[in-house]
Amino acid sequence: MTVTVTDAGPDATSSSRRAASRVAAVAYRYGLLGVLVVMLVVFSLLRPAFATYPNALIVLQSVAVVGIVALGVTVSMTTGGFDLSAGACVGAVVMVTALTMVRFNLTGATAVVAGLLTGLLVAAVNVLLTVVAKVPDLVATLGTLFLFQGLALIVTGGQSVAPGMTVDGAPAPGRYTEGFAWLGGGTIASVPVPVVVFALLAALVYVLLNHTRWGRALYAIGGNPEAARLAGIRVARYRALAYAVSGVCAAVAGILLSARLGRGDVGAGDPYLLQSVAAALIGFAVLGANRPNALGTVVGALFIGVMINGMTMLNAPYYAQTFVQGALLVGALVTSYTLRRIS
Amino acid sequence: MTFAVTSVSKVYGATRALSSITLELRPGEIVGLIGTNGAGKSTLIKILSGATAPTSGTLSYEGRPLAFAGPLDAQAAGVQTVHQNIDDGVVPGASVAENLTLDSPAGRGWFVTRARVRAAASSVAPGLALPLDAPVESLPASARQQIVIARALARRARLLILDEPTSTLSEVEATALAAQVKEAASQGVAVLYVSHRLSEIETLCDRVAVLRDGELVATFTAPLSREPIVTAMLGPLTAPPTTPPTAPPTAPPTAPPTAPPTATRGATPTAPPGAVAGVASFRDAPAGEGLAGGREVLVAEGVRAVARGRAFGLRVRAGAVLGVTGLVGAGKSELLEQLGGARPLLSGRLLLDGEPYRPKDPRAAIGRGVVFAPEERAAQAIVPGWSVRAHVTLPWLRRHSRSGLLTRRSETAAARHVIDLFGVRGPGHDAPIEALSGGNQQKVVLGRWLAGDPRLLVLDEPFRGVDVAARADIGRVVRDRARESAVVVATSDPQELRGLADRVLVLYEGSAVGELPIAEATPERLAALMSGTPPQRPAAPMSGTPPQRPAALMSGTPPDHLAAPASEHLPEPPHEGSA
Structure with a gap:
């Protein structure tokens, strides 16, 4: 017996350390999902109206635009890049679609095309700066952010674009078409259109990143660009692809936002950059992925939506939301960077 | 006034990086330190500069023992180290004067003024003819190097360690550096000069210490000649190099080797051209077959390894392995990267x-059936966290896709194939590649290239950081593969080419200096070529030291007096200055 007692000393410490690392491993993989479930349960218990189908649709509706932008940012991150211009792109697309219909009296379909082209234009500038001019991604897309935020102000003379606004002394000729407005306010089998689009894009990006050779190449570049190049991957092309996907996602988000607002608000896209980056970064911590991934980004976006919705129902002041989002992001970052090392 | 390294050993885990090194570094003397990759040079420098402590043995200065808790201790004791990367030692954006005075920007006082900085800079480097106000990045590499060295000397250096100071310098720049080093030595500083460039060692050093596999195998005293130095660096080429006795069978059972693995190894100097004397373990066909048969897969005309090298040509036949060898910095990687x-x-x-x-990029080369496995596994081949399977299929993703989607089954089959072919040992194809040992990782990143049925395999240092058993596996598969493809293998250790290559191309400081059949690649010929000695001239006998008879060196292990801690046996350097 004495022998076992003396032996238990080191064994006990090492086994407790092992246990700690097991706990960290579980927290690393499932921690964030666990917190999300706890939040859902707590909100449901405190406010029965929270756990209803209409409210679920409200939550989804509220995260759809952020989620779509975040999916694009996620793709831009896979190659080791970072699209800071996504929010500005959303804003520019809102203005362009509004101008197309209100100022130039063109159809909703034209507005959609113009919006998508705007997204590709933003992507082209990003590619020119990062891939061709070899400016570091973070500062290059910061520059693009300012460029397109400013450009949206210039083309509209610094004013919001709303139906009936005065242009050169006369009322603007056009208005938002019904079809275009449907993109923001319509439903498909009771589900809001933006939510359907978000779901479709999420599935597409998931398949792209996890099940196609293009996704594999994107991740290879993010993991080790030189190894990717020597393995025969055209690095420049894939980095351009990543920004193109990001630009298109931001454009789609901008179109949906414009349709929902029914007008081109100056600065409408501004809040979307930080929220989408937060969603993508929170996604790193989901299921221990530790890299940008579509599923994690969707969870990250939902996380933010659920938290804001629940807090609003609990009558928490709106101005506390930013702080809570920050706390959430910090928690997720600690999960993905610190717990991984312990586990 | 002498720094003495006495019986210093360093053990990392199971690896013995240094075994019982004894070396004296005397004031005014420039001692060259030379050895191949992994010989222990870096470890010795780290110990001397206080970055790591020896496992056993002592350092002393004038008989007093030194114990360094860190690099600052070593600097306080007068050991100044200038590291290989020059730009680690200068602050870009600051002026020359500011860079010279980093240690004490304005002497005493609170405020830094330009005049004070200039005055301080002049006192740091009185003899340095550099524009003090110029931004440091506007200077050539050699001038930046001079600044770093001047600063090191100004810290009251007693021992100056220069770690490959010329690796990024041109030849002219290197000459300027040599003058500065000689000047430092004439002031009574002991200099330890680490370089792969033999010509510099030869002209600059008073004494050369040769490390091999963590041992000090020889020291030579000026006048120096390159050939014996290289012979000592490379070691006995006749020893069994690649196949340990415990290695798995080295050839498939259907094609037994024509010779037992070690019986015919070790070409003798008298072997006639084309003879099969060099045949060894990896071979399942006579060497002559590779030489005679097979179409010419690759013909190169007027190519250069590096811009300053001479142009040369080379030919590689199907069914043959061309070995490319040369010391570090000879331009092997540069040549292979062009091919790939x-x-x-x-x-x-x-x-x-x-x-x-x-080819305009590796992709174009792969499209033409040329695959290139780079030298640095971690930096150039491995994607962190990826599975073995994903590493195998990365170059061939299109093949594993069906209507745009990757098929797991086809990827798994490819990974299993590589695992079986090379005998990869580890937790399987789904595990992250980091879970494998270095040798098995190497099998994976080499093995993936065979999946493409390449016409030409270009392998840069395929045996780097690979244990002997894995070496045997890799050598066997490469040799087997060479029955269909042409293969180019670069290595700075010609032992690895024994039994693998049919011909050997030797590079020296960027130029091709010889190509010969493996049977003629005798230790002394390789040593002569790798050291840049003209082939016609027999090794010049060296005055001052008795052991330089080539016959003594090529016969296997170096004679005892070479392997012994040299400072006790060798005469003093020709000039005075020792205590």
Whole structure:
């Protein structure tokens, strides 16, 4: 017996350390999902109206635009890049679609095309700066952010674009078409259109990143660009692809936002950059992925939506939301960077 | 006034990086330190500069023992180290004067003024003819190097360690550096000069210490000649190099080796051209077959390894392995990267199966059936966290896709194939590649290239950081593969080419200096070529030290008096200055 007692000393410490690392491993993989479930349960218990189908649709509706932008940012991150211009792109697309219909009296379909082209234009500038001019991604897309935020102000003379606004002394000729407005306010089998689009894009990006050779190449570049190049991957092309996907996602988000607002608000896209980056970064911590991934980004976006919705129902002041989002992001970052090392 | 290293050993885990090194560094003397990759040079420098402590043995200065808790201790004791990367030692954006005075920007006082900085800079480097107000990045590399060295000397250096100071310098710049080093030595500083460039060692050093596998195998005293130095660096080429007795069978059972693995190894100097004396373990066909048969897969005309090298040509036949060897910095990687499309062709032209071949990137090379496995596994081949399977299929993703989607089954099959072919040992294809040992990781990143049925395999240092058992596995598969493809293998250790290559191309400081059949690649010929000694001239006998008879060196292990801690046996350097 004495022998076992003396032996238990080191064994006990090492086994407790092992246990700690097991706990960290579980927290690393499932921690964030666990917190999300706890939040859902707590909100449901405190406010029965929270756990209803209409409210679920409200939550989804509220995260759809952020989620779509975040999916694009996620793709831009896979190659080791970072699209800071996504929010500005959303804003520019809102203005362009509004101008197309209100100022130039063109159809909703034209507005959609113009919006998508705007997204590709933003992507082209990003590619020119990062891939061709070899400016570091973070500062290059910061520059693009300012460029397109400013450009949206210039083309509209610094004013919001709303139906009936005065242009050169006369009322603007056009208005938002019904079809275009449907993109923001319509439903498909009771589900809001933006939510359907978000779901479709999420599935597409998931398949792209996890099940196609293009996704594999994107991740290879993010993991080790030189190894990717020597393995025969055209690095420049894939980095351009990543920004193109990001630009298109931001454009789609901008179109949906414009349709929902029914007008081109100056600065409408501004809040979307930080929220989408937060969603993508929170996604790193989901299921221990530790890299940008579509599923994690969707969870990250939902996380933010659920938290804001629940807090609003609990009558928490709106101005506390930013702080809570920050706390959430910090928690997720600690999960993905610190717990991984312990586990 | 002498720094003494006495019986210093360093053990990392199971690896013995240094075994019982004894070396004296005397004031005014420039001692060269030379050895191949992994010989222990860096470890010795780290110990001397206080970055790591020896496992056993002592350092002393004038008989007083030194114990360094860290680099600052070593600096306080007068040991100044200038590291290989020059730009680690200068602050970009600051002026020359500011860089010279980093240790005490304005002497005493609170405020830094330009005048005070200039005055301080002049006192740091009185003899340095550099524009003090110029931004440091506007200077050539050699001038930046001079600044770093001047600063090191100004810290009251007693021992100056220069770690490959010329690796990024041109030849002219290196000459300027040599003058500065000689000047320092004449002031009574002991200099330890680490370099791969033999010409510099030869002209600059009073004494040369040669490390091999963590042991001090020889020291030579000036006048120096390159050939014996290289012979000592490379070691006995006749020893069994690649196949340990415990290695798995080295050839498939259907094609037994024509010779037992070690019986015919060790070409003798008298072997006639084309003889099969060099045949060894990896071979399942006589060497002559590779030489005679097979179409010319790759013909290179007027190519260069590096811009300053001379142009040369080379030919690689199907069914043959061309070994490329040379010391570190000879331009092997640069040459292979051009063949593999990883860097643009410097000059000349390439023909692949008779067709012009000028790949603009690795992808273009792969498209033409040329695959290139780079030298640095971690930096150039491994994607952190990825599975073995994903590493195997990365170059061939299109093949594993069906209607745009990757098929797991096809990827798994490819990974299993590589695992079986090379005998990869580890937790399987789904595990992250980091879970494998270095040798098994190497099998994976080499093995993936065979999946493409390449016409030409270009392998840069395939045995780097690989244990002996894995070496045997890799050598066997490469040799087997060479029955269908042409293979180019670069290595700075010619032992690895024994039994693998049919011909050996030797590079020296960027130029091709010889190509010969493996049977003629005798230790002394390789040593002569690798050290840049003209082939006609027999090794010049060296005055001052008795042991330089080549016959003594080539016969296997170096004579005892070479392997012994040299400072006790060798005469003093020709000039005075020792205590």
